[in-house]
Amino acid sequence: MFLVLSLAFVMYNRFLENRNSSDFDNMLHDYHGRVEGKITNGVIPTAEIQSFYKEHKRILRFVYVPKTKDLTNEYVYPEDTEASGLDMQPYISFPGLMDLTGAQREVRIALNREALFSPLPRVSLAAAMVSLSVYWILYALWSILNAHRMGRLNVLWVVLFFSLNIVAYLLFILIDKIRMVRLKEVI
Incomplete structure (x- = not known):
């Protein structure tokens, strides 16, 4: 939810900046023409x-x-x-x-x-950054809890979850699947 909210704020920021720029350009063009x-x-x-x-x-x-x-x-x-x-x-x-x-x-x-020169684009960009930060932290904490539940949590995974976020979790799942395949081959 926070990731989607962050993307929505970024898109709203882009919309505001483009609207102001195009309105200003249209105003100048209209002045010169009329x-x-x-x-x-x-x-x-x-x-x-x-x-x-x-x-x-x-x-x-x-x-x-x-x-x-x-x-x-x-x-x-x-x-x-x-x-x-x-x-x-x-x-x-x-x-x-x-x-x-x-x-x-x-x-x-x-x-x-x-x-x-509305502060709204800057506010929406700040809200996007806050939303992205909240998403990043919550996803890293969720990944840490899952790794702990599986009994495979260590300091390296904590650092990776906070630095690489979803990529680290996908790597964690991939390594776990490879580990399970090897375990099945041994049995």
Whole structure:
């Protein structure tokens, strides 16, 4: 049970890491395909930005389009984002185009730290290690008890059971079967 639980935690860890990586890659690809280069002549593509945000809401906090010269607030989505949080890290900044008035714009995409940098993958990996350790110890103790019950326990087998675990137990059974075959030949 602990071995299966350990494998489940490892698979869950892999799933979380792959999901975050693919969501981030998809978000960047989607930005370059739908939003980049569309901020021209002072026109901000609000519909594209809103759609972009809604599709990647799990990993985004907000999308912010300031003027680069004076960093005045040009556009923020969602609209209820507090002004104090606009310069908070982490965010990705993409340079925009210069409009007719000479103001350069950029697009800042603020990432959701809790989603992308969640401690959950590390916790699941730690849980996998604990589960594997519990499995290893319990299996070694079970092997020691079986060897003791059969009257063949010694220090070498104890060391092998704790170091090689299931391989040592299979070796123990194989040696026992060979011993029994030889005993039958003698009789």
